[in-house]
Amino acid sequence: MQMEFYCDLYVSECWQKKKARIIRKLRANRVQPQVYVVALSQGSQNQLEFFSGILLRQHVFAHADLFVVGIADGYDEALAMVRDITEEVYTVTGMTDLRKYILERQEQYVKAGQ
Template identity: 50%
Template sequence: MNENLKKKEAKIKKKLSANNLQPSIYVIAFSQSPQNQLDFFSSLLLKQHIYENTPLFVVGLADGYDSALELIRQITEEVFAATQSVDIRHYILQKHNESIKENRRCQ
């Protein structure tokens, strides 16, 4: 999530969950297509019926198209710096699983 949205993170997530319109918000998620790493799109598309029963693994939120591109660039650079590859999905899922394990240990 870019810096501008961190302050509003809870509110934005709540609105997205309630399917409320947020025209400036872009969603960055794992691609549904196996040949792509990430998809990004305006949150307005979540209003379409195709997304009602489609599970999305959201990896980031951005305030506008340009911010979405910048966030994807940052994600890609982070993954490459850490792994010397661009397997974004594997890296993020690994980090996600590590986070879950850490949270379980803290409980």
């Protein structure tokens, strides 16, 4: 599985200090039952979706490309994170096109780094 991480990655407050370790384990496809990954949706109908760390180990994700927007501590935190992302995007843009906002910010970050 290929994972790209958002430049302004959302991370549950309790995991701020463990962020790098969690990312390393995600990239190595190690089991992290409490970790939920919030990612841009693979389909066009939805904007964000989230998966448990256990689900990501299934074979259907073996060749998936995920653009990870957030790392949450459990299901409830993942729901709250999606809500917080939506509120932030709406506050900044007046719209709820999460995908467009996130991808534009990522593109700006990449261009600034070059």
